[in-house]
Amino acid sequence: MKKRNYLFALFISISMTLVLLHDAIAEDPAVTRTRHQVHMLDTLYKNAVVLITDKYVTDPSVFSAASAAGALFQVMKDNGFHEVRLIGLTDVLINPAVNNPQDAFEEEVKHKLLAGEATHEEVVTIDGKRYLRMATAVPVVMERCVMCHANFKGVDGAIGSLVYKVPLIE
Numbered sequence: 001m002k003k004r005n006y007l008f009a010l011f012i013s014i015s016m017t018l019v020l021l022h023d024a025i026a027e028d029p030a031v032t033r034t035r036h037q038v039h040m041l042d043t044l045y046k047n048a049v050v051l052i053t054d055k056y057v058t059d060p061s062v063f064s065a066a067s068a069a070g071a072l073f074q075v076m077k078d079n080g081f082h083e084v085r086l087i088g089l090t091d092v093l094i095n096p097a098v099n100n101p102q103d104a105f106e107e108e109v110k111h112k113l114l115a116g117e118a119t120h121e122e123v124v125t126i127d128g129k130r131y132l133r134m135a136t137a138v139p140v141v142m143e144r145c146v147m148c149h150a151n152f153k154g155v156d157g158a159i160g161s162l163v164y165k166v167p168l169i170e
């Protein structure tokens with residue numbers, strides 16, 4: 001009987017520790033909400049780029065979907081919604097001055113995504129305001145990408161990334 005009481009007390013204390021531990025590492029709901037928004041934006045932007053490339057970009061001289069997306073990203077930034085940019089993770093880039101990784105976070109994105117991770121993220125505070133920086137992988141989703149990016153031929157996995165900086169939905 002005594003032994004059973006002892007085991008019961010042990011069980012209770014382990015359970016309570018697990019509950020406390022779970023609370024300590026439970027995610028900030030603002031981060032969860034914002035990540036969900038990034039997933040929504042990511043689906044929208046990527047499908048737009050694929051659709052434009054598929055239906056309109058039939059020749060290498062045509063204004064690329066990446067350039068169109070860049071113009072769209074600028075509009076979203078000018079309106080104060082969020083920032084997002086397309087970076088290249090390969091050695092040969094069409095626009096290296098702008099699309100190469102540009103800070104420590106983007107270098108880390110390159111490292112992680114080339115190692116096979118689907119996303120990479122961090123929360124930063126700038127002037128007292130919190131932001132989610134989140135990067136998602138861009139693979140060679142269709143044969144036509146190779147028409148302008150010869151170095152993408154036969155490449156599996158990420159060759160680029162959409163890197164977001166979105167104000168946290170507090």
Ligand code: HEC
Pocket residue numbers: 049050053057059060061062063064065066067070086087088089092093094095096098099138139140141142144145146147148149159160161
């Ligand atoms: C019509 C030619 C064309 C096609 C087709 C094309 N791109 Fe691009 N891509 C560009 C141009 C031009 C840029 C540079 C845009 C800029 O920075 O303004 C670019 C930039 C990029 C970048 C950023 C790195 C860099 O090279 O500057 C990535 C990543 C990328 N494209 C991926 C893709 C993917 C994936 C596809 C297929 C869905 C694709 N591209 C199809 C012309 C093309």
